[in-house]
Amino acid sequence: MAQATSDESSIFYVSFVVPKFLVKQAKSNLERKHKLDRSVKIQPYRRDAYINACGDHMLIQSTIILPDSMSQLEGRLQALKELGLESYYDRIFIIKTHSRQASDVQQYDAQRNPLQEAFGKGLQQLPKELLASLCLTMDRLLADLPDSYTIYPPMLLLTSKTFASSSWQTLLASASPRQLNDLYATVATALRVTHIAQNAPIPPSIGQSLDRDPPASEQPLTKQPTTANILRSPTGLKPLYGSFGPLTKTAQPTPHDLTTALWVSTRQNNILQTWAPVHTMFSRGNISEKTRLLTLPSIAQAVAEGEVAGAGSTAVDLYAGIGYFAFCYARAGVRRVLCWELNGWSVEGLRRGAAANGWGVRVVEGDGQGMEREEVDGTEEGEVFWVWRESNERAGERIERLRGAVPPIRHVNCGLLPSSRGSWETAVGALDPGLGGWVHVHENIAMKEIEGKAAEILEEIQGIVDRVADEDHRSQRDELGGRKAILEHVQKVKTYAPGVMHCVLDIWIPPRRSLDEVKDSCKGSISLEREV
Template sequence: MPALAFRTTDRQIVKACKTVLERSGHFDKQRGIEKDDNGFLIYTNKSVENADLETITLQEFPELGDLQTSLELILVSTDAQKSSLGSRSLSSLKHAVQSVLQPLMVPSVSTEQLVQILNKVPQRYYIYGRFLLLSSSSFESIPEWQSLAQHDASFANEFYKLLADKMNVTHIALNAPISGDNDNAMRKPTSLVCLYGDFGLNVDRESILVPSRENFMRELWAVTRQNSISQTWAPRYTMFSRGNIKEKARVLEFENVVNKTVADLYAGIGYFAFSYAQRGAVPVLCWEINPWSVEGLLRGAKANKWKAQLVQHSEDWVIEAKKDSIPNLVVFLEDNRYAISRIRAATAVDTFNFNVSHINMGLLPSSEESWSIAIELAALSSEDNVALHVHANVAQSDIDSWSRRTEFTLRQLLDEVSSSSSVALTHIEKIKSFAPGVMHICGDFLVQKR
């Protein structure tokens, strides 16, 4: 039966969370605290019958108070057994693979080959609702596994059917990195391998660019919660990065957000836009070209009980004037190069105040194509101070030079639209390791109007 645990990337939060859980009697002293690739796990002594996080909320732990914004609630299986190699427990996935493989094994496969397969079961995997996502390097890649599949054409399907039942999921897939090709501007996970379950209609160019309502209805939608915020996405068409939880938590602490406008030029499924909405921005203006990401954003907004307004590229933006009817998020299904004309048309309406205080540019490996757009939006803002959040993948040895070059470029762009304003670097946030020697960072730059 899975147990509830909290994950955080902030080492200081670990001790505070443990202390609060101990006082309330909710801390699991036996499992305690573990460190994994995505931060720290603080185990609770609560268990649940169903591995669906959508039925669980942080409201079950009111004693955590303000700490909740820095914690992610997850499920961890507790049905592990001891390994014959020592006291270390098998992961629940490894345990499930072993219990499923043994009755399916063909006589020609030895115990040694079984051990080889179990040794390649990924240590890291994720369950999103009823969807099991395996890491790209899995047991499928080794000769021992491939020999099993060769003996029986139906073996793999039967194996994954039993594994799905054991793990209490309905869909299984292998993860793969997002292609950096120029043809993959929508950041679609092109190499995702679907292993089990009905993921939806066949993928073709039309379903990617102009999906129908049937495409949306038939597709598998994954769900999770981070920092008390629900997010939804279609794994075959959009990406989700758990490692961004640290930056999402930082956004929840930003100043000058409540009742201000925020612009997110690469909104995706609402990775950072949702954190701005949770912080109190009204509205968050989102630009996104992937219709699947937009659908995920709209579904996620509904799950969070936020009002979202969708504006197609061919449509005029009808601005809500009444305060009680202003949407939390306005989603433009179009390229962000149209952001300037959208805002110029909106500011021509007396009832619209473009008081943008934060502009987010979350595209990787570089968001440089949108820097000039962000600078012009900052110049159009009625706010005296506008924070630009520039994301990028940068070699650790080049972070200082990247910071100087970016500040210089932004200053040049600003001089072209407003010679009486200034821009300066205020902070560099190292979000996560992207590759050996490469960091995903976010540079904060403040535009000040004199």
């Protein structure tokens, strides 16, 4: 960092605009570097509606000094790098001010953010006569440009509303392809990316648009068929700059497709995740649930019990995707994670992401065979993830064939929205019959109905528990506590749609065997007492 000079007009102080979930980490990093300005209280930041549209942010004042000649983009990069927060480049912003007074920090009207600064440079590449002929000015275009954007190296992802204003619609419709390419190339260079795309909502059906319906005069005479978008494919994402590889939507890519596609990445909770943005969605809003899993007491309990027994523990993810939640189980200490994923693009993203994090992966193709018990001995050391590229419809039978050859299954994640109901019976049956465990049910629930809906789901899970109960031990129902499923917690993850909340229900499923049998099989090495 640059040192202070006697010329106060040539330097500026840095304040950080930080999402609430990162405040603790940012504050700690500033304290370790002795760069936290304790004279200014950490307080809510409300001056930028676009930033807060992505979640509440807080303003943290620092004693960091940078030269005033440094651009907003360069300053942010340098400040975050020194603090070890560069992986959150797309989430943390800075404000430059010549004063450390609290009133000045709050009243300071931030200059153009890095996106506006980059587009300002890009617009300068366009012929002046083009803007003049359209009655447009750079100032108006930049004022109409929203602040929100995300960088997933090496790609800049713009929001669906980036070019929604009439000024930008006019420019995009009038500029030539070459002029637009020059514009995007300059933006990419300024933001240090190689690709640019514009995001769009994930439609529930393939062939369906979430934009307004066209007028009757423009609608086709016959209704176009649609199919459920069960793979959550980002069919509306629009590449703007750079080669994204094959654009044809297919769930089972060829080796050539995988090697020529654009792959991007991001780091959350110091876990790297990788995906092909044209073919696979990424939900940044799930970070709160990922963070929760890393320190979830029930996962820590299963890991600890597995260590005492010397067997370890296993988790199952029935809708693994690119490893959203599966990676969290591994980072939390789970020895083996069994995954099911139908989308070949997601499987490849999971494989690449796991390798980048130092975890071994075995991918089993959905050829009707699966992994047999005798194959387990041939697994390589460090293979944390076993991934079946197929529907989870056969997960139950595959797990039964592996029972005893893998560590006890203590957690099962059912992460499909809007409902994971189709996997609940498989999840309950997958848990270790002698130890029991937890099922994590993801479900979209109306905010006003969360309590009642949670009770309904628990009742339905209880019905499954009763159906899969071991027939040989029904006479011991009293000793097993009636095999009652327990709803331990309902986690509200994020708003999925107006009035609808993505919730996760943590449900304890008791063991199917008697306590005596479990104690005999474990020789007393695992604590089986549980407080209800």
